[in-house]
Amino acid sequence: MKKKIVSVITMGVLILSVALSGAGCAKKKAENGSLTIFNYGEYMDPDVIRQFTEETGIEIKYEEALTPEEMYTKYKSGAISYDLLCTTDYMLQRLIQEDELQKIDIGNMEYIGNIGEKYWELAKAVDPENSYTVPYFWGTMGILYDTTKTNGPVDSWEVLFNGDYAGEIVMQNSMRDTYMLALKYLGYSLNSNDEGEMREAQELLIRQKPDVQAYLVDEARDEVVAGNAAMAVVYSGEAYLGNQYNENLAYVIPKEGSNVWLDGWVITKSCDNIEAAQQFLDFLCREDIAMKNFEYIYYSTPNEAVINALSEEDRQNEALVPSDHATDNCEVSMQLSPEANDLMNELWKEFKAD
Amino acid sequence: MINRLKSVNKRIWLSGPYAVWVFGFTVIPLCMIIRAALTAREGGFTTGNIVAIFDPIHLKAMLFSLEIAAGCTVLCILLSYPLVLAMRQLNMGKKGFMMFVLILPMWMNFILRILAWQMILSNNGILNFLLRSAGLGELSVANTGAAIMIGVVYDYLPYMMLPIFNAVAEINEDLIEAARDLGANGFTVFCKVIFPLSIPGLLSGIVMVFVPSMTSFVISDILGGGKLQLIGNVIEQEFTKSMNQNLGSGLSVSLMIFVLISMAFTMKNDREGKRSAIW
Numbered sequence: 001m002k003k004k005i006v007s008v009i010t011m012g013v014l015i016l017s018v019a020l021s022g023a024g025c026a027k028k029k030a031e032n033g034s035l036t037i038f039n040y041g042e043y044m045d046p047d048v049i050r051q052f053t054e055e056t057g058i059e060i061k062y063e064e065a066l067t068p069e070e071m072y073t074k075y076k077s078g079a080i081s082y083d084l085l086c087t088t089d090y091m092l093q094r095l096i097q098e099d100e101l102q103k104i105d106i107g108n109m110e111y112i113g114n115i116g117e118k119y120w121e122l123a124k125a126v127d128p129e130n131s132y133t134v135p136y137f138w139g140t141m142g143i144l145y146d147t148t149k150t151n152g153p154v155d156s157w158e159v160l161f162n163g164d165y166a167g168e169i170v171m172q173n174s175m176r177d178t179y180m181l182a183l184k185y186l187g188y189s190l191n192s193n194d195e196g197e198m199r200e201a202q203e204l205l206i207r208q209k210p211d212v213q214a215y216l217v218d219e220a221r222d223e224v225v226a227g228n229a230a231m232a233v234v235y236s237g238e239a240y241l242g243n244q245y246n247e248n249l250a251y252v253i254p255k256e257g258s259n260v261w262l263d264g265w266v267i268t269k270s271c272d273n274i275e276a277a278q279q280f281l282d283f284l285c286r287e288d289i290a291m292k293n294f295e296y297i298y299y300s301t302p303n304e305a306v307i308n309a310l311s312e313e314d315r316q317n318e319a320l321v322p323s324d325h326a327t328d329n330c331e332v333s334m335q336l337s338p339e340a341n342d343l344m345n346e347l348w349k350e351f352k353a354d
Numbered sequence: 355m356i357n358r359l360k361s362v363n364k365r366i367w368l369s370g371p372y373a374v375w376v377f378g379f380t381v382i383p384l385c386m387i388i389r390a391a392l393t394a395r396e397g398g399f400t401t402g403n404i405v406a407i408f409d410p411i412h413l414k415a416m417l418f419s420l421e422i423a424a425g426c427t428v429l430c431i432l433l434s435y436p437l438v439l440a441m442r443q444l445n446m447g448k449k450g451f452m453m454f455v456l457i458l459p460m461w462m463n464f465i466l467r468i469l470a471w472q473m474i475l476s477n478n479g480i481l482n483f484l485l486r487s488a489g490l491g492e493l494s495v496a497n498t499g500a501a502i503m504i505g506v507v508y509d510y511l512p513y514m515m516l517p518i519f520n521a522v523a524e525i526n527e528d529l530i531e532a533a534r535d536l537g538a539n540g541f542t543v544f545c546k547v548i549f550p551l552s553i554p555g556l557l558s559g560i561v562m563v564f565v566p567s568m569t570s571f572v573i574s575d576i577l578g579g580g581k582l583q584l585i586g587n588v589i590e591q592e593f594t595k596s597m598n599q600n601l602g603s604g605l606s607v608s609l610m611i612f613v614l615i616s617m618a619f620t621m622k623n624d625r626e627g628k629r630s631a632i633w
Contacts, residue, residue: 173575173580175595209581212581213477213496213497213579214496214497214579214580214581215579215580215581216579216580219472219576223476226476226478227478228476228477228478228479228496229477342596342598345591345595345596345598348591348595349411349588349591350411352580352581352583352587352591353410353411353414353415353583
């Protein structure tokens with residue numbers, strides 16, 4: 001009997017919600033049109049979408065993807081016509097180069113001034129005239145280390161290579177990230193297409209291999225949190241979370257420089273409601289909305305209004321708000337030439353087999 | 355007779371959904387893989403992607419995979435027989451508690467189980483905690499070939515145990531008693547009666563353990579700490595990172611050829627053993 005009641009109630013709720021949402025959609029669609037948005041998973045506070053529809057009457061169709069490659073393939077297939085995409089630096093570069101985007105009328109956006117000058121400069125690596133991309137979140141790669149297990153300062157990639165912490169190091173099991181730090185340590189650009197420089201980096205990594213405890217991706221942070229390793233190479237977002245579990249951890253962007261990644265919003269060529277799209281991007285830059293997203297995601301934000309509103313402690317956190325000089329030597333990673341890319345894959349395989 | 359044939363014919367249609375499934379998700383993808391394997395990255399026919407298995411890097415990964423697969427199979431066999439014999443001795447059936455306990459872990463996602471092993475084996479993990487508490491020092495198993503071996507044996511043991519158990523459970527008690535009456539001791543009974551009669555189960559167990567343990571790549575990534583690479587890892591890299599689907603397909607086809615050879619070998623023996631006992 002109880003089961004029956006529960007199922008009747010469930011049915012009722014379902015029917016009601018379908019009816020309500022149907023009615024709501026129909027009304028709003030008639031009002032101000034709709035936008036189809038493509039973003040990474042867990043990369044926007046659902047509240048923000050609701051609030052946007054409430055304020056503007058523009059309906060949002062929201063879709064999520066896991067990787068830039070997935071996003072690119074789905075967008076290219078044309079099965080769904082997306083209006084707005086949020087994706088990562090090298091993919092932004094590719095979309096711009098393939099002429100898939102529309103220019104954004106940045107001068108006409110009310111809250112665009114919240115995005116700091118520094119981040120527009122960063123975005124220039126992929127969008128030289130700052131005409132296609134609005135920065136969303138960004139971060140760095142660096143070393144997360146346990147202050148109780150290290151002696152002396154950790155401020156250089158050198159700690160990974162000098163043998164002091166043999167067996168206590170966790171590296172990234174990802175080709176580009178691992179070559180990146182070796183190239184930076186050797187004083188080269190992380191976007192180097194030069195065979196000699198890449199081979200030199202590989203030699204360094206092969207020599208380091210016996211000292212490395214493991215090459216991990218998602219678990220790298222956990223190994224340091226759990227005390228299995230003294231340090232790990234991680235993204236800043238991971239470092240911030242690690243700090244929440246274990247307060248002896250610290251994060252540093254090595255002085256030789258590192259990789260800066262940047263996610264940004266773009267308007268696709270297939271978008272025919274540019275005004276609404278632009279309205280949405282402006283909305284994302286508004287302080288209260290950017291703050292909501294920041295508190296949902298906890299990556300570094302380019303929104304200076306949000307940064308100024310942070311607590312003193314958060315603002316001192318290198319993983320959340322890197323100090324200005326810390327990113328001086330950092331670079332945004334770009335697509336390598338096809339030959340260099342093949343060579344790097346080959347070298348990575350060789351290195352893994354060693 | 356004719357009526358019976360008719361009803362059989364009708365029933366064949368019931369396999370329709372499965373046939374569509376196999377065609378759509380096995381036959382077509384397989385053809386695509388073979389086509390990609392025989393195509394050079396720049397287009398045009400080539401056998402280079404398949405022969406690439408003899409490249410020293412790939413060969414090394416392949417040999418390591420074989421080593422893991424062979425070791426895993428042998429260990430599973432060595433662990434299965436005593437257990438199965440004990441279960442037979444104690445009259446524990448297929449629906450017994452012991453069987454339930456053995457199958458229970460299979461209800462859980464295998465990646466979760468492998469992550470649990472990572473926690474057990476890591477430097478500050480459960481194993482070392484126990485060893486330290488007992489004053490026995492520490493072991494560093496994490497991120498070695500031994501850790502990978504533990505992972506694959508743990509994962510695939512039920513696939514070896516179950517078919518052997520099925521074969522052994524079906525052996526008529528009279529045969530064993532007859533052997534004993536004729537003066538055979540326990541060891542001889544095992545060698546001359548139980549083992550030969552369990553061979554069909556053993557062979558299907560070998561196929562079900564050897565092949566997946568040779569082709570796994572997640573276990574080696576998690577428990578091997580990314581320092582050791584199986585042929586599965588190389589193929590994964592070609593597909594997901596190098597974006598060289600042709601080479602990835604070529605290596606997959608070489609691996610498939612290898613698997614087919616080993617299957618053919620066991621199938622041949624299976625037929626000689628008259629019946630197979632896939633559970």
